[in-house]
Amino acid sequence: MxxxxxxxxxxxxxxxxxxxxxxxxxxxxxxxxxxxxxxxxxxxxxxxxxxxxxxxxxxxxxxxxxxxxxxxxxxxxxxxxxxxxxxxxxxxxxxxxxxxxxxxxxxxxxxxxxxxxxxxxxxSLVPAAGLHLTPSHYAYLKISEGCNNACSFCIIPDIRGRLESRPIADVLGEAERLAESGVRELLVISQDTGAYGVDLRHQAQDWRGQSRRTHMTDLAKALGELGIWVRMHYVYPYPHVDELIPLMAEGTILPYLDIPFQHASPRVLRSMRRPADHEKLLDRIAGWRRDCPDLAIRSTFIVGSPGETEEDFEFLLDWMEEAKLDRVGCFKYENVKGAAANALPDHVDEDIKEERHQRFTEAARRIADERAAAKVGSVIVAIIDEVDEEGAIGRSAADSPEVDGAVFLNGETELSPGDIVAVEIDAAEDYDLWGHPVGPPS
Missing domain, CATH: 3.40.50.12160 (Methylthiotransferase, N-terminal domain)
Structure with missing residues (x-):
């Protein structure tokens, strides 16, 4: 039996x-x-x-x-x-x-x-691309484990260890299998994507007849050859991040950068053990947008870190007004068991954290609303995630799944998840857009 x-x-x-x-x-x-x-x-x-x-x-x-x-x-x-x-x-x-x-x-x-x-x-048979918990048209591509940074609020190096990059031929082989299985968008993830390959001294390997360094830039170029959307997450602002911008401008990868800035006040950033040159970052952001006008920048911030003053917080709000980031997440500082920041002086009261979180969130929402409103009347490209009896819901190149906005196509019931379609934008609010297709899906 x-x-x-x-x-x-x-x-x-x-x-x-x-x-x-x-x-x-x-x-x-x-x-x-x-x-x-x-x-x-x-x-x-x-x-x-x-x-x-x-x-x-x-x-x-x-x-x-x-x-x-x-x-x-x-x-x-x-x-x-x-x-x-x-x-x-x-x-x-x-x-x-x-x-x-x-x-x-x-x-x-x-x-x-x-x-x-x-x-x-x-x-005992499984698809060559493995099993996935995401919808069939997109997948996460993890390129490394661990992290070499020593941020005072974080214990990831203690939990997951130091940086351990996957050889680039292994990563590209997995990406190719995913593309062949029908995946239309790859989301590149790690703890520190910009540091990819440092532990391997950027060793080169052959893929598709060419030598490729185990390096973020070579990886992005190679993934772009697969003919699908490629989205870069968790990219710290190392100098070589500038090398990605031309690839985005020419359409090799999506014009999307997820950079966890965490704060802008130099004093708070130093206590976080993070880079603290806020003016240079503003100059780089302006240069990136000059070279790639469609660039969307997502980031995360922490408010209420130990020692954060009202002056530090106002500095952050002013910096946000200048940076005008497209997508922003905000967290209230929490102690983490084993983190160095627990021992810092002058912890912020919970009610002050909550008040600053609300102010920051409203400022970020207003900036996003202004940037979204500027898209009304333009034509963008969206990938479809869901379709029901009311219409379709998709995402633009500026929107990563789960964390960013959506593109609503009311009444468009003939589309399918994974379709990529040109959309004229009719309305915008906060992080979301509404529009209608202006051509058949690809």
């Missing part, structure tokens, strides 16, 4: 880098014949891939573990919080196994221990 294949459920928390870890775990398990369950009660075991960057994220992860235990009972924990086994065991002593981030083999072995793998080789 044939027995049903065991099923594994997964809860993936945190950033896109953790999502890629979840995809790799599922790909390994599916290759062994396990099936994937979308529900707790349909799973023989549940994996919870945790986040541990902020105290609030740690609390969310512990809550998710508790929910999985209550709903299923057989739970394996991995991810960033997995490095703190004592805290997990104290809250949830019944978890079956615990491992840290990107310890794929440990997770697979724990699943084997919980429910043995099937042995039918005909059930």
């Amino acid at each position: 044939n027995r049903p294949n065991p099923k594994v459920g997964i809860v993936s928390l945190g950033c896109a880098k953790a999502l890629v870890d979840s995809e790799r775990i599922l790909t390994r398990l599916r290759a062994e014949g396990y099936e994937i369950s979308a529900t707790y009660d349909g799973a023989d075991v549940v994996i919870v891939n945790t986040c541990g960057f902020l105290d609030s994220a740690r609390a969310e992860s512990l809550e998710a573990i508790g929910e999985a235990i209550a709903e299923n009972g057989r739970v394996i924990v991995t991810g960033c919080l997995g490095g703190d086994q004592e805290a997990i065991r104290a809250a949830h002593p019944s978890v079956l196994a615990i491992s840290g981030p990107h310890q794929y083999q440990s997770v697979v072995e724990a699943v084997h221990g919980a429910v043995a793998p099937p042995h039918d080789p005909w059930e």
Whole structure:
């Protein structure tokens, strides 16, 4: 009698880098014949891939573990919080196994221990591009693990280790398989994309008959040869970032830069152990936009860091007025277990953090609204994410999934996810656009 294949459920928390870890775990398990369950009660075991960057994220992860235990009972924990086994065991002593981030083999072995793998080789086939938790038309491409920076508010190097870049031939091979499988947009991610290849001394490898350095610029050029959208995330403003701008201007990669500036006040940046030359950054941003007028810049900022004064915060608002960034996220400072910033003097009161967060968010929204309004009457290109009975929802080159704005095409029900279409913009508000197609999808 044939027995049903065991099923594994997964809860993936945190950033896109953790999502890629979840995809790799599922790909390994599916290759062994396990099936994937979308529900707790349909799973023989549940994996919870945790986040541990902020105290609030740690609390969310512990809550998710508790929910999985209550709903299923057989739970394996991995991810960033997995490095703190004592805290997990104290809250949830019944978890079956615990491992840290990107310890794929440990997770697979724990699943084997919980429910043995099937042995039918005909059930062990997976797509060449692997399994993905994103829609089929876009995928995250993780190019490295870890980080060599020592930001005072961050413990990523402690959790995920120092920079460990993937060889460029491996990255490009994965990208090519994704493109061949129908992916139309690649989102390049890491902890520090600009530092890609530093640990490998930018070793060159052959791909498609050409020598390519393990370097951000060579990677961007090569990915551009695949004929799909390429979006760069988590790019620190190193000098060689300037080399990306001509590639964006000529259409090799999308005119989109995700740069986590974090603040603008030199005093606060020094306490964060971050680069503090705000004027040079403004000059570079102006130069980038001069050379690539369509460039969209996304960033994240932290308000309420220890020692941040009202003067520092006003400096940040003034800098934002000059920089006029297109897409902005803002976080209120939180202590993180093990971070150097915890010991800094003059921590900011929570009510002041909240007030500054609201003011910053409103300033960023107003700037985004002005920049979006300037697009009314123009024609842009959008990739379609969703279609229902009311119309289609897509994203422009300035919009990354989940974190940025959307392009609404009301009444356009004949499009399909993954279509790329020219859109004339009729209206704009904050980060979102409304428009209508002016040609057939590609």
